[in-house]
Amino acid sequence: MSTLTQQRRVGAMGYALSVAVILALWQYGSSQAIIPLLFPSPLSTLRTAMRLLDEGRLTIDVIASLRRIAIGFVIGSSAGIVLGMLMGSFRAVRIVFDPYVQFFRALPALAWIPAAMVWLGTGEESKIALLVYTTVFVVALNTMIGVASVPVNQIRGARCFGCSNAQVFLMVKAPATVPFMLTGMRLAMGNCFSTIVAAELLAPKNGLGYLIFSARTWMQTEYAFVGIVILGLLGLIVDRAFVFATRRLLQRFLPRPNR
Amino acid sequence: MPIEPVAARRRAADAGSIAIREVSFGFGAGRPEVLDDVTFDVASGEFFVLLGPSGCGKSTVLNLIAGFEQPTQGTVLASGRPVEGAARDRVVIFQDSDSLYGWLTVRDNVTFPLRVQGIAARERDERALAALKVVGLKGHEDKYPAELSGGMKQRTQLARALVLDAPILLMDEPFAALDAQTRSILQDELVQLSVTMRRTVLFITHDIGEAILLGDRVGIMRAGPGSSIKETIVVDLPRPRRRGSADFGTLYERIHRSISEEVQQALRREDSLL
Numbered sequence: 001m002s003t004l005t006q007q008r009r010v011g012a013m014g015y016a017l018s019v020a021v022i023l024a025l026w027q028y029g030s031s032q033a034i035i036p037l038l039f040p041s042p043l044s045t046l047r048t049a050m051r052l053l054d055e056g057r058l059t060i061d062v063i064a065s066l067r068r069i070a071i072g073f074v075i076g077s078s079a080g081i082v083l084g085m086l087m088g089s090f091r092a093v094r095i096v097f098d099p100y101v102q103f104f105r106a107l108p109a110l111a112w113i114p115a116a117m118v119w120l121g122t123g124e125e126s127k128i129a130l131l132v133y134t135t136v137f138v139v140a141l142n143t144m145i146g147v148a149s150v151p152v153n154q155i156r157g158a159r160c161f162g163c164s165n166a167q168v169f170l171m172v173k174a175p176a177t178v179p180f181m182l183t184g185m186r187l188a189m190g191n192c193f194s195t196i197v198a199a200e201l202l203a204p205k206n207g208l209g210y211l212i213f214s215a216r217t218w219m220q221t222e223y224a225f226v227g228i229v230i231l232g233l234l235g236l237i238v239d240r241a242f243v244f245a246t247r248r249l250l251q252r253f254l255p256r257p258n259r
Numbered sequence: 260m261p262i263e264p265v266a267a268r269r270r271a272a273d274a275g276s277i278a279i280r281e282v283s284f285g286f287g288a289g290r291p292e293v294l295d296d297v298t299f300d301v302a303s304g305e306f307f308v309l310l311g312p313s314g315c316g317k318s319t320v321l322n323l324i325a326g327f328e329q330p331t332q333g334t335v336l337a338s339g340r341p342v343e344g345a346a347r348d349r350v351v352i353f354q355d356s357d358s359l360y361g362w363l364t365v366r367d368n369v370t371f372p373l374r375v376q377g378i379a380a381r382e383r384d385e386r387a388l389a390a391l392k393v394v395g396l397k398g399h400e401d402k403y404p405a406e407l408s409g410g411m412k413q414r415t416q417l418a419r420a421l422v423l424d425a426p427i428l429l430m431d432e433p434f435a436a437l438d439a440q441t442r443s444i445l446q447d448e449l450v451q452l453s454v455t456m457r458r459t460v461l462f463i464t465h466d467i468g469e470a471i472l473l474g475d476r477v478g479i480m481r482a483g484p485g486s487s488i489k490e491t492i493v494v495d496l497p498r499p500r501r502r503g504s505a506d507f508g509t510l511y512e513r514i515h516r517s518i519s520e521e522v523q524q525a526l527r528r529e530d531s532l533l
Contacts, residue, residue, distance in 0.1 A: 153358035156327055159345035161372035175362045253362045256405040
């Protein structure tokens with residue numbers, strides 16, 4: 001057995017142990033709660049999840065949330081990449097947009113919920129708009145930094161080879177910036193999972209955020225716990241899938257240790 | 260009147276030549292001049308080495324010829340025409356291999372300049388393969404730069420410059436970051452190559468041995484700031500030159516003394532300023 005598989009096995013055991021300890025503590029803690037209703041145990045959470053799955057509701061909620069995230073993330077990333085590339089390449093664009101990017105980047109989507117509701121109504125548009133908002137500035141900022149970090153010799157070399165400005169942009173700056181775009185997108189994806197909960201406060205009919213908040217109305221604390229656990233797991237899976245997919249599909253753009 | 264024929268002959272002789280006339284360069288008011296009144300010529304097909312202590316402005320001269328920077332005073336001519344920005348007739352080989360495109364294979368790096376011109380894929384690959392053969396990288400076409408050793412990266416840069424048939428090659432300490440063994444192998448190969456490829460080369464180095472080994476002439480620069488050409492030495496040793504030969508040693512001593520004077524004068528200047 002190679003040391004690598006040995007290391008992996010030890011790593012997996014570590015993970016399993018850590019999860020087991022947390023679940024045990026959670027189970028013990030909820031058993032000590034005076035009113036179990038207020039602090040559902042992992043087992044009762046699991047039972048509720050199974051029931052919601054049986055009823056078909058959980059599947060609907062998961063698909064609804066993921067669909068919103070996917071749409072918002074794709075629109076926001078595309079816009080962010082274009083904006084970041086332009087800001088990185090043209091001083092005028094950077095001067096005009098930089099204050100806004102810096103301002104809105106620090107302002108959470110949560111603050112925009114009332115405005116989004118008034119402007120865009122309570123349908124899908126407002127929820128997706130909040131997710132686009134969450135994505136676009138982080139991606140733009142990282143892309144902009146990426147353009148600034150393209151080695152000067154790569155650009156000078158391209159000039160020697162007779163590249164026009166457009167060719168430098170498309171053949172050098174854009175591919176050289178890919179790792180930074182991906183970093184921005186990965187950060188944005190994580191943020192999308194927190195924004196979705198807030199976005200689904202807006203008169204929702206479905207979604208994991210809705211599942212979590214509906215707990216309040218009927219004192220069904222398990223619903224909130226099911227929503228939290230599923231959302232956390234989805235965030236983890238989507239992040240892993242993102243890393244896996246970029247390694248498979250965009251390997252040649254990613255930085256590698258030099259020999 | 261024989262004006263036309265003379266002008267025509269002049270143009271042909273100018274192809275690939277470099278002329279630097281009374282060039283000064285600085286990064287703006289209040290900061291010391293980097294170059295002050297630099298003048299020299301490189302003939303078409305000549306291998307000219309620019310030698311000088313670190314920080315004397317060697318790379319700045321190269322950047323001016325490449326068109327990356329504009330002189331504050333004086334003129335820079337390439338093939339008899341004033342330099343206005345970078346162009347395909349002058350290709351730079353950089354010291355740092357970070358000028359290779361990491362997302363492209365060796366082959367695609369070498370075909371890059373051809374792709375810019377919209378040359379058909381088949382011709383691109385043929386020319387790239389020929390260039391890779393010349394630099395001894397055949398069989399490594401599908402590797403990425405990160406998979407190459409330092410020497411192989413510089414070979415890739417050289418191949419990428421050779422596919423273009425540019426009359427002028429500007430080499431900015433291309434071997435300085437390599438280990439001694441690899442450096443000496445690449446130096447020998449460049450000597451052989453320079454005989455067959457018939458291009459004008461401006462080669463920058465701070466290594467005296469490298470300058471004598473490669474150059475037809477060696478221009479020695481003064482220590483900065485406000486550097487210029489101190490003297491130009493013709494290296495009339497037969498090629499291939501042997502590092503151990505007596506003539507090589509004599510010339511080495513002579514150049515070494517000239518540079519030491521510069522460095523010592525620069526140190527004295529600094530002392531008197533303190």
